[in-house]
Amino acid sequence: MLKTGFQAFRSWRVGTKLIVLTVPLIAAISLVAAAVEHQRNKANLQEKLTQRARSLHTQIMADRGYYAKVVVPRLIELGGTMGPDYEKVHGRFPLPATFVREVSAITASHKNGYQANLISPWAINKDKRLKDDFQREAFDYLMKNPKGHFARTDTIEGRTVMRVLMADVASAQSCVNCHNGHPQSPKRDFQLNDLMGELEIIMPVDQYMQESRQELALTLAGGAGMSVLVLVIVAFSTRRTVTQPLASLEEKMETFVGQWPYAPGHPAAQRFGDEVVHIAEVFDQMKAVIGSQQRELLDANQLLEKRVVERTEELRRTMEEKERIGSELRIASEIQKSILPRAFPAFPDRDDFELYAESIPAKEMGGDFYDFFLIDEERLGLVIADVSGKGVPAAIFMAVSRTMLKATAMQGVDPGECLRQVNNLLCPDNDSAMFVTVFYAILNTRTGELEYSNAGHNLPYLLSPRGSVALLDNPGGMALGVIQDSPYQIKRIRLRPGEGLFLYTDGVTEAMDTQGSLFSDARLKQLLLRIQDGTTLEIIRDTVAEVRAYAVGEPQADDITLLAVRYLQGMDNQASAKGALRLVLRNRLSELSRLGEAIEQFAERHGLPQQVVYAVNLALEELVTNIISYGYADAAEHHIVLWLSFRNGQLRAEIEDDGRPFNPLEAPKPDLSQPLDERPIGGLGIHLLTTMMDGVEYRRQEGKNRLILTKLVSA
Amino acid sequence: MEIAEQKKGAVMVLALTGRLDASTAARLEEKLLGLIDGGETKLALNLLQLDYISSAGLRVLLMAAKRLKAVNGKIVLLSLKDQIREVFEIAGFSAIFPIFDVETDALKSFQ
Numbered sequence: 001m002l003k004t005g006f007q008a009f010r011s012w013r014v015g016t017k018l019i020v021l022t023v024p025l026i027a028a029i030s031l032v033a034a035a036v037e038h039q040r041n042k043a044n045l046q047e048k049l050t051q052r053a054r055s056l057h058t059q060i061m062a063d064r065g066y067y068a069k070v071v072v073p074r075l076i077e078l079g080g081t082m083g084p085d086y087e088k089v090h091g092r093f094p095l096p097a098t099f100v101r102e103v104s105a106i107t108a109s110h111k112n113g114y115q116a117n118l119i120s121p122w123a124i125n126k127d128k129r130l131k132d133d134f135q136r137e138a139f140d141y142l143m144k145n146p147k148g149h150f151a152r153t154d155t156i157e158g159r160t161v162m163r164v165l166m167a168d169v170a171s172a173q174s175c176v177n178c179h180n181g182h183p184q185s186p187k188r189d190f191q192l193n194d195l196m197g198e199l200e201i202i203m204p205v206d207q208y209m210q211e212s213r214q215e216l217a218l219t220l221a222g223g224a225g226m227s228v229l230v231l232v233i234v235a236f237s238t239r240r241t242v243t244q245p246l247a248s249l250e251e252k253m254e255t256f257v258g259q260w261p262y263a264p265g266h267p268a269a270q271r272f273g274d275e276v277v278h279i280a281e282v283f284d285q286m287k288a289v290i291g292s293q294q295r296e297l298l299d300a301n302q303l304l305e306k307r308v309v310e311r312t313e314e315l316r317r318t319m320e321e322k323e324r325i326g327s328e329l330r331i332a333s334e335i336q337k338s339i340l341p342r343a344f345p346a347f348p349d350r351d352d353f354e355l356y357a358e359s360i361p362a363k364e365m366g367g368d369f370y371d372f373f374l375i376d377e378e379r380l381g382l383v384i385a386d387v388s389g390k391g392v393p394a395a396i397f398m399a400v401s402r403t404m405l406k407a408t409a410m411q412g413v414d415p416g417e418c419l420r421q422v423n424n425l426l427c428p429d430n431d432s433a434m435f436v437t438v439f440y441a442i443l444n445t446r447t448g449e450l451e452y453s454n455a456g457h458n459l460p461y462l463l464s465p466r467g468s469v470a471l472l473d474n475p476g477g478m479a480l481g482v483i484q485d486s487p488y489q490i491k492r493i494r495l496r497p498g499e500g501l502f503l504y505t506d507g508v509t510e511a512m513d514t515q516g517s518l519f520s521d522a523r524l525k526q527l528l529l530r531i532q533d534g535t536t537l538e539i540i541r542d543t544v545a546e547v548r549a550y551a552v553g554e555p556q557a558d559d560i561t562l563l564a565v566r567y568l569q570g571m572d573n574q575a576s577a578k579g580a581l582r583l584v585l586r587n588r589l590s591e592l593s594r595l596g597e598a599i600e601q602f603a604e605r606h607g608l609p610q611q612v613v614y615a616v617n618l619a620l621e622e623l624v625t626n627i628i629s630y631g632y633a634d635a636a637e638h639h640i641v642l643w644l645s646f647r648n649g650q651l652r653a654e655i656e657d658d659g660r661p662f663n664p665l666e667a668p669k670p671d672l673s674q675p676l677d678e679r680p681i682g683g684l685g686i687h688l689l690t691t692m693m694d695g696v697e698y699r700r701q702e703g704k705n706r707l708i709l710t711k712l713v714s715a
Numbered sequence: 716m717e718i719a720e721q722k723k724g725a726v727m728v729l730a731l732t733g734r735l736d737a738s739t740a741a742r743l744e745e746k747l748l749g750l751i752d753g754g755e756t757k758l759a760l761n762l763l764q765l766d767y768i769s770s771a772g773l774r775v776l777l778m779a780a781k782r783l784k785a786v787n788g789k790i791v792l793l794s795l796k797d798q799i800r801e802v803f804e805i806a807g808f809s810a811i812f813p814i815f816d817v818e819t820d821a822l823k824s825f826q
Contacts, residue, residue, distance in 0.1 A: 672807030
């Protein structure tokens with residue numbers, strides 16, 4: 001029973017507990033204080049009353065003393081007598097004792113009055129003898145302590161009184177004489193200052209008790225009032241500062257824990273305790289939940305780290321692979337480039353024709369190609385082709401078809417037959433359904449007859465020195481690799497000396513600018529009309545420059561391949577163009593010797609005058625040295641490409657490098673008037689070249705510096 | 716390029732043969748600066764057999780001339796081919812270097 005009661009108490013809310021504990025406490029304190037006060041009052045009362053009694057005693061003794069000493073002797077002197085029957089007998093006066101008694105009777109009748117009695121074991125009046133043990137005890141005490149007092153609380157007729165007994169000492173000789181001389185006095189040997197009896201002062205205590213009780217009641221009332229006040233204050237404040245926040249906290253924590261699906265449940269029945277206990281319980285649950293969550297988090301983190309390490313490793317491997325593929329592609333690209341004939345002049349000892357070709361793939365590997373080869377002394381085979389698609393697959397197909405074409409062509413068959421045979425070779429094993437468009441022509445360098453066949457390719461332009469540019473007629477024919485046994489017709493024309501052929505792939509005409517519009521055949525035709533007088537090298541270099549300028553800002557969309565040939569049979573050498581030179585230098589100063597040699601050979605072949613050779617030598621040496629020394633930020637190998645051509649009395653040198661942008665025309669001109677001390681060491685080379693060459697043109701295209709130098713050769 | 720040294724009196728005469736270009740200029744630079752550091756203050760370059768000079772060579776000559784000036788020395792050039800002379804003109808070197816046609820005149824200039 002006690003246990004359940006205690007449990008119930010423990011379940012009360014904290015606020016309630018506070019109230020339940022503090023209020024009674026206050027009340028108890030008040031009570032205790034009141035009780036203590038009451039006790040003190042009572043003791044005080046005794047003391048006060050005792051003091052009062054003493055002063056009354058003093059007063060009374062003084063009065064009686066005066067009466068006895070001063071009045072009584074004079075009365076006696078005048079012939080008076082003392083006696084109890086003073087009212088009846090004339091000339092009789094009250095005895096001192098009577099005086100005391102009767103005065104006290106007056107005072108006793110007052111509300112706060114006291115009663116004074118003189119009593120003595122030797123009282124003449126028998127009424128005045130000691131009546132109870134208290135008086136007797138007191139007398140004994142006063143005998144020894146005449147200056148002391150003996151007090152007690154008593155009840156007389158239902159009223160509480162305080163009785164204080166003090167010594168009645170014979171202070172006057174008359175007292176002594178009277179008592180000693182009285183025949184009924186039990187003691188007749190009194191001396192002055194002997195204890196004759198005792199004075200009892202009886203003071204009503206009720207009044208004081210009542211007052212004390214009233215005070216107690218007030219205190220209690222005050223205590224009760226304060227308790228109520230405290231109750232109210234505590235109730236309100238605990239509600240706001242303790243009960244509500246705790247309730248709120250309790251609720252929130254319950255909600256918080258409640259939302260975790262795996263929070264350990266707690267049977268409410270077991271719970272006995274206030275909300276703090278409950279909060280602590282919930283807190284424990286939270287701890288458990290958070291603890292397990294933390295563990296999970298740590299595990300997840302570890303797993304994540306492991307994954308990251310794995311992924312990083314994967315990534316590294318992927319990057320390595322990618323680089324490997326990239327470098328293989330680069331190598332493959334080099335190989336592919338080297339498959340096509342790239343040495344120019346291609347046939348330096350032939351002066352009956354001159355040709356130049358270039359192929360610029362869109363990606364590392366291209367699907368376009370050109371080809372040229374002497375079938376025999378007289379016949380020159382010319383091929384231009386475009387494999388469907390670009391990149392590695394096209395490149396592989398390109399290699400296959402080129403090989404087949406050349407192998408078949410070298411047998412000497414006519415162009416139509418060649419295409420027919422190659423088509424039949426390509427069709428069967430063509431799982432990926434790739435195809436290639438081809439234009440194949442055989443030029444008879446002795447007669448100028450051009451025999452050609454076409455397999456879906458765009459027809460070349462015929463360049464005529466009379467200024468016209470026209471497409472060749474299409475003999476028809478489908479691209480190779482599509483249908484077995486496809487037929488291919490032949491067409492023939494005759495080239496006049498000076499006439500040329502411009503073969504190209506659609507990477508030229510389909511080059512797009514940033515607006516999305518194509519270069520187009522119309523533009524190409526316009527261009528050719530303008531530049532067709534140049535050497536084949538110049539025509540092709542200019543076309544490439546034009547296409548690049550047109551498509552600037554857009555990445556190259558398709559492979560660009562060009563082949564130009566000019567028939568020269570029978571033409572006067574001086575007025576003709578021949579033997580253009582293409583040279584590739586690596587970016588090492590040691591390559592300068594190759595440059596020098598190539599220029600020498602070129603100059604000799606064309607019979608260039610010394611002055612021109614010197615200028616070209618100096619200009620090119622300066623430029624190439626500059627490029628090699630300052631053009632590159634890395635230590636990798638770079639290629640510097642040089643083209644030299646000479647026609648109609650003008651030497652043209654073109655240099656292309658992929659180093660830092662550098663325009664020699666913008667280099668500051670040296671001040672030649674400076675004296676020796678002030679002349680700077682550098683800056684001379686550019687000045688020399690710009691002075692010694694007639695024309696210097698700079699363009700930056702596709703990440704390359706392109707410089708074209710020209711020098712007129714005076715006749 | 717070959718460099719032939721010959722002391723003629725107080726003057727050190729160097730005869731150059733061949734090309735003075737970017738690949739050969741370093742050798743000449745080494746030679747000239749070595750001579751100057753070694754105390755030679757009178758230098759004459761005979762360019763009769765010099766076929767070609769480019770800016771690299773010009774630079775070396777300018778450097779040598781500056782060094783000599785600092786030690787109160789002098790460098791003269793002689794027997795320049797037309798082409799070489801033209802290059803010197805363009806570079807404005809004719810004002811800096813005394814140029815002579817024959818050796819005797821060149822040597823005399825040092826007295």
